[in-house]
Amino acid sequence: MVMVGDDALMLRTQAGDRDAFAALIDRHKHKLVNYLTAMARDRDRAEEIAQDAFLKVFQHRDVYEERGQFAPYLYRIATNLLRSEDRKSRRREVLLGMFSARRNGHNGVRPSQEAQLLHGELCGHLERAIAALPLRFRSPLLLREIEGWSYRDIASVLDCREGTVKSRVHRGREKLRTLLTPYWNGGRT
Amino acid sequence: MSTMRDEDVGPLLKELPRHQASSDFTERVMGRLDHEPSRSRPPRRRLAWVAAAVLVVGTVAFTSHTLRQREERRLAETRLEEMRREYRALEAELEQLRSLTSDVEPVLELGGTDELDFIFDGRRFAERSGARAEPVSHTTR
Numbered sequence: 001m002v003m004v005g006d007d008a009l010m011l012r013t014q015a016g017d018r019d020a021f022a023a024l025i026d027r028h029k030h031k032l033v034n035y036l037t038a039m040a041r042d043r044d045r046a047e048e049i050a051q052d053a054f055l056k057v058f059q060h061r062d063v064y065e066e067r068g069q070f071a072p073y074l075y076r077i078a079t080n081l082l083r084s085e086d087r088k089s090r091r092r093e094v095l096l097g098m099f100s101a102r103r104n105g106h107n108g109v110r111p112s113q114e115a116q117l118l119h120g121e122l123c124g125h126l127e128r129a130i131a132a133l134p135l136r137f138r139s140p141l142l143l144r145e146i147e148g149w150s151y152r153d154i155a156s157v158l159d160c161r162e163g164t165v166k167s168r169v170h171r172g173r174e175k176l177r178t179l180l181t182p183y184w185n186g187g188r189t
Numbered sequence: 190m191s192t193m194r195d196e197d198v199g200p201l202l203k204e205l206p207r208h209q210a211s212s213d214f215t216e217r218v219m220g221r222l223d224h225e226p227s228r229s230r231p232p233r234r235r236l237a238w239v240a241a242a243v244l245v246v247g248t249v250a251f252t253s254h255t256l257r258q259r260e261e262r263r264l265a266e267t268r269l270e271e272m273r274r275e276y277r278a279l280e281a282e283l284e285q286l287r288s289l290t291s292d293v294e295p296v297l298e299l300g301g302t303d304e305l306d307f308i309f310d311g312r313r314f315a316e317r318s319g320a321r322a323e324p325v326s327h328t329t330r
Binding site (some may be wrong): 018021022025026029030032033034037038043046049050051054055058076122123126130141142144145170173174176178180181184 | 192193195197198199201202203204205206207208209210211214215217218219222264286
């Protein structure tokens with residue numbers, strides 16, 4: 001079976017072939033949803049953003065240029081969507097916090113989170129630690145460590161230089177290590 | 190408890206459970222393509238739209254500027270005409286005043302007694318060459 005490249009599928013999509021676009025979705029959906037879930041810590045939200053990203057790619061299919069960079073292009077759109085959603089929700093949280101701070105007596109940790117902490121599951125700690133990382137470190141670290149992307153492709157997603165990506169991955173690792181050290185048991189899970 | 194190193198982070202991240210897209214993910218996206226109209230237009234067509242918009246905005250701005258200039262010029266001309274009229278009126282008034290005072294003799298009555306009047310006749314004074322008024326007292330430097 002001959003594997004058709006992403007660019008070829010995009011060219012066919014530009015020519016009006018919807019099956020080609022469906023094939024592109026099938027090819028990238030799982031990895032994209034996995035990346036976005038790790039980024040957003042919410043699978044449903046990740047799936048919504050992934051759908052929006054594919055939709056955006058389709059809507060702007062005419063401006064896509066064939067450079068063998070479809071995946072970075074798709075992930076850049078998805079990351080930007082997530083970033084803009086994060087900004088919106090942060091603004092909303094600040095506004096809501098101003099009104100609910102007095103009524104809400106607890107310290108911001110939900111009961112389920114407290115229970116998880118008590119269980120001491122490293123996986124839960126890891127997910128929380130990832131979520132606590134600033135987006136500029138989270139995105140390159142996950143693409144590098146989980147998706148196994150090259151620094152060049154990550155640089156293309158984040159629209160920055162390779163050196164910047166390397167530095168951010170390194171600093172992201174450091175930050176995660178600092179956050180996880182209290183729960184570290186020598187790598188035995 | 191051993192110390193965690195940076196190298197331990199990568200394998201730990203790879204151990205995270207992998208999440209998959211839902212089974213109807215592709216169908217849902219394709220379904221949304223039908224409902225949401227494409228916002229993308231061919232670049233040339235978009236360029237034509239931008240050019241047309243720039244042309245319209247430019248024309249409106251130019252017309253507005255020209256009209257404003259024309260209005261300002263009209264107001265300035267009206268004001269100038271008013272000033273000319275006012276000048277002509279003042280000139281006529283001045284001429285009238287001159288004609289009224291031309292017949293008056295420059296004669297001053299300085300006082301006097303029952304038998305004698307002291308009168309200053311300006312015309313005679315002006316006729317004498319080299320005549321000039323001298324103050325009662327003055328200091329020469």
